[in-house]
Amino acid sequence: MKRFAAALVALIWFTLPVQAAVDVQTVETPGGIKAWLVEEHSIPFTALEIRFRGGTSLDREGKRGEVNLMMATLEEGAGEMDAQGFAKARDDLAASFNFNASMDTVSVSARFLSENRDEAMALLRQAIMEPRFDADAVERVKGQVASILRSKATDPGDIASEVFYKMAFGAHPYGSDDNGTFESVEGLTPEDMFAAKDRVMTRDRLYVGAVGDITAEELASLLDDLLGDLPETGAALPETVEPALMGGLTVVPFETPQSVVLFGQKGIKRDDPDFIPAYVANEVLGGHGDSRLMEEVREKRGLTYGVGSYLVSFDHAEMILGQFSSGNEVVAEAVNVVKDEWAKFADKGLTQEELDLTKTYLTGAYPLRFDGNGTIARILVGMQMDGLSPDYIKTRNDLVNAVTLEDVNRVIKRLYNPETLTFVVVGSPEGLQTN
């Protein structure tokens, strides 16, 4: 059976990655809204992704949680309809609308059938342009947010995030939970909701992607109707901030059998010329199931179920973050393994073989992302917000393939610094103390 192995190797090295079969049109509406579109007429529905840059970082002083609460209350009544009426109207059309808030964006993700597209969009328009923010609805959703805050307060993973982000970003909006605090949420009013909406959902920071059974012309007219009457400009975006990650380890005592560990250091901007090599580097260290961290912490030692690292590039700050959970009795060992791997990586970089394998993986995996109308619509919006052109879908693999061992190891030297790798451990870890 030696031939078997030979055949495997041949298959790996001589097949080329497939191309993503995605034909992106750029659309500009008569009203001046820009959008990216992929027409896909084989299934009679459309996925529409709308995002606004700014997100929960635009909460006003003392009103932490207002943007999050506003997005959660948008579907709780619009125009003549209360929350029940709106939900029924939406279900009659078998459409779905999701409203989300995150640190840098708020988003509206819609899915609707071709046969009642106009009615579905008229209904969505009411939510976006004529939300009611009824006092009882706002109170009810505040109760849900308070419930989330209570749950997070006793979840070791959430406690770890809270402590880590506060340490890294302090008083900057990134430094606190964007659900707000019990006190700040309690104080929010329907008037705050209207104000928050006009601060974040505005024309000057709007990005749109659509995929499905719709033409460019139909999309243009739909978007002008849906979004044309939004205010022109919104609140000023927050300042850029450097994460204050100086190294060291913080233990947050919490009675639970398994400690949750977050670790991280300063990262790299999405538009930095070294971003692609940095992305390749992280992939080797902790990006997927066969990464060095997975190999050393899980496969060789059985210290965790999973460990990973990620490049986190927010609009106004960058980090390299990682996470794992280990039983209290072995977590100290797992932390040491991660530290050692980080130091080794920073010092020696990666090998030609690792680089080649990772390129094959990344270039092969890229086209597989374009899977399903909703997913593609989200990718289209993400690309626009990252300042990429539609061509990027075709050139991205060339960028990955162009990374040389010299490049990637230069970038690793520039970026990775084990001295500043900062740990937060929540649990009852044996043999670990804050230092």
Added chain:
Amino acid sequence: MKYAVSAALIALSSPALAAEVSHYELENGMEVVVLEDHRAPVVAHTVWYKIGAADEPMGKSGIAHFLEHLMFKGTDDLAAGELSETVTRNGGSDNAFTSWDYTAYYQRVAADRLGLMMQMEADRMRDLEMTEDDVKTERQVILEERNQRIDNDPGALFREQTRAAQYLNHPYGIPIIGWRQEMEQLSRDDAFNFYHRYYAPNNAILVVAGDVDPDEVYKLAQEWYGPLEPTPGLGERVRPQEPPQLAERRMTMTDARVAQPTVMRSYLAPERDPGDQTKAAALEILASLLGGNSTTSYLARKLTFEDQTAIYAGAYYDGASIDDTTFGLVIVPSPGVPMQEAEDALDAAVAQFIADGIDLDQFERLKTKLRANLIYAEDDVEGQARRYGEELALGLSLEDIEAWPDILQAVTPEDVMAAAHEVFDRRRAVTGWLMPEMNEGADG
């Protein structure tokens, strides 16, 4: 009334056809199902074994799931970890999952790599190898997985306890991941005994979905899976069944890590059976009407909108099960609402639902949504592949699977009410309270 017109439109348009489905069986008994979707050059290659945690020998809880982990070690031809590495090198992703009723292995990769996936998956179906060291290290990994999924989460511990209380005799009461003290003892022999018997082509279903030609898939399947030896004498999957439940079971659990008290009620309920899915369909509609939507379902309206007794109230039911399944109700009380009051409000709401009868507008709305879901599901051929794989592994036929949407559409309000009367019997229920401290319930 403005939207009634469009609802009618959906009702008139013919239900969308799912992806083109082909089906055949290899001589060694392996079933092959192909779902075509040529929109993207991607394929999902999935193998489903008709074996799960509920088929484990007594005292070996967790072995089905542990074996699933060990399947990523080596074979006579592949080094430990090489299968996943090869998938990764080809830009793909792979994973596996274990349930009470089946174990499945999954790769998602460019369509032209399908043969390679079959080559490796066929290899590990019969030729798995592992060292004592592999077993020892991986056992630590599953113990950490148990820590992460269950022991670190009081809600998960509570659900585990509820299930154990619900099933007196059936192995559905044993957690898939296993009881810790039994997991600690699982050995290489335990894994191999389970593997050699149950990992065989005549106990497996291949579901391939994506940009493929069914004839080509069949040829590849014959080439790679065709030569594998079946296990002789695999009988029916017979598990110890539940005795009649005659008395309600109640439990109270406290954990300092609980932030949000919860009352959960689970009732034993019938599942989908081959050729007999109508009662399950009625229960599925019942669960949706009662608690399937956090705004418009009956419990949500009663308990979070009208009374504001609850932050959340819902109902759940999953008929995809070989033996008796459960129908569940849950209420998360608003701050200050005692546990007993929350439980009583939940029971009163269910009683009122039965007294009121079905809201016909809501009923039609739900049917509309189910029809529309068939259109949306076309965008997710891998979701359809999972549905086919899971349901075939449960012993449902292709006809059963394809008839299911029509059976759901045919459910009448009377069917739903009959199902409600049958299932809501406290003598066949477990009621659990999950609380941060003991005293909160006592004063209810």
